[in-house]
Amino acid sequence: MKIRLTATILAASLLFFGCNKRNDNPDPNRGNMADLIVSEDFSWTAAIQGTLTVTLENPLNVSTEDEFIQVVNADGKVLDRTIVHNNIAEFQLNLPADGSFYVYYPVTENTQKITGTGAMNLLLGPAVTYIYPQTKSTAVVSCTSCGTPIQNAGGELPYLASGYALRNDADVPGWSTTATDHKIEMWVSGFQGVPSQEGRQFFELNANQVAALYQELCLEPGSTIRWSVWHRGRQGVDVAEVLIGASVATAVRQATMTDGKTAWGHYTGTYNVPVGQTSTFFVFKSISAAGGSQSIGNFLDNFDISCDADGDGTIDRYDDYPGDPNTSYTSYFPESGRQILAFEDLWPSLGDFDFNDLVLSNKVTITKNAAGTPLTASFSVSIDAIGASIDNGFALRFVKPDKTVFPANIIAGVSGAATLDPANTNGLILSNDVYATINDRYQNNGEGPVGVPDTLKFTVTFNAQAGSFIPEIYLFRTGDRGHEVHRSGFPATATMNASLMNTQNDAGNFKTATGLPWAIEIITDQRFKCAIEKTDITSAYGKFKTWAESSGTVNSTWYLEPVAGKVVVVPF
Structure with missing residues (x-):
């Protein structure tokens, strides 16, 4: 049987592999996935994801109020930043579980490795004096003719014993x-x-x-x-x-x-x-x-x-755009790596749990102004695998970090390989029919052919109503727009056919009564190899079961250890 795979329309990135189904009827022997016992609030996300609250322990009383604190990778690249208030800072993390990431406080140059979400205490040492570089930039005029433009800024000299x-x-x-x-x-x-x-x-x-x-x-x-x-x-x-x-x-x-x-x-x-x-x-x-x-x-x-060369209120050493008065920062979603989304498309009925009906990877670069308000978001969405015989499209919707909808429209415009969704506020259509953009060059050999994936590139410009967001990508039926498949925890859109909810195997919120999902999320720098057709994901990845049943606390990098012969082999 032929498999129709995407041609390289806009840009190429990760390897593409398709896993076309002969039929999408559920296999009565679903293997271990159907037997999993999971927490009802498990997110089905393999990542360091959630709120990290950092408390600064400050025995030397260095400057902390209104100062920047950052999340960096092992190379020191700034991935995210926020402002300290009352010695506390809060990050919304979306990081790979298989990487090394740190909280970094520039005032003292203290760092601490991130091991998860929740609470972290960061002990601060003495402040480090910032020395301004004397090499003049051709793009930005230096503001100082010496290393430190102000002396004894906090009145620490001369030393007083007391009183x-x-x-x-x-x-x-x-x-x-x-x-x-x-x-x-x-x-x-x-x-x-x-x-x-x-x-x-x-x-x-x-x-x-x-x-x-x-x-x-x-x-x-x-x-x-x-x-x-x-x-x-x-x-x-x-x-x-x-x-x-x-x-x-x-x-x-x-x-x-x-x-x-x-x-x-x-x-x-x-x-x-x-x-x-x-x-x-x-x-x-x-x-x-x-x-x-x-x-x-x-x-x-x-x-x-x-x-502050551009006068935007963000000092140059923290300003990613020191010559642009309208733009100050770059951030990323996820902060590192790519977001992998793997769907089963038979909702509200169960599928075969190979999670290869549609596999996407997503990376977003976000620009913000000095107040931290998003200005633009540039997307790179790669179609990595299509294993469904049902014609599906996929769309995107911006929601708040708590997964609730914005009260008003935040999109000013979009350019590139996406269009505004006229039926959903803050929505975009990425593809009405994934198969409509692919060709017939490859044959299905039972494991999935290999080629180069389509990468959809587009940029969203936001209006003044915008704030922090999650870009939720979901699947829908090409011939039935109201038939949507979301990750658990995300609400349906205005076009969703509500009569499908709580029918067949759906117990509401896109989970079964036993907490099983129709989509999983992985955040990683590595390539995710989809399971061979009709292969339960618990068979393709031996550590998936313990990861799921531990609510993600055990074997958090299960996706790095596929079982030989159970996943699509990528030869190059």
């Missing part, structure tokens, strides 16, 4: 004051119950009189910087200003800081250094302080100056 001290500005590296007595007041964290925002020490702007604290920065004329500082009141609500300019006297107000005595407030902004401005001063000026005393008020800590 507080008034020091002459000549003894405080980097800083000067407009006070006529040249005194700068410094506190140790915990004195009078006031914690530093970062490090061990911090400044009080009002020493013996109302004054300004300032520092001259080594900034390149014509460049753009992002500045940051933390402010706190002492006896009540204190007010101070941030000014930047060519001199202390001519510095222009950038922000007004107004904070009470119970918490530190964070202030940031961008500043364009004028062409020809060879001296730039960073000035903090006291405006008012609660209590009325000229020697009390306006705590300051954790100053920072960073290059």
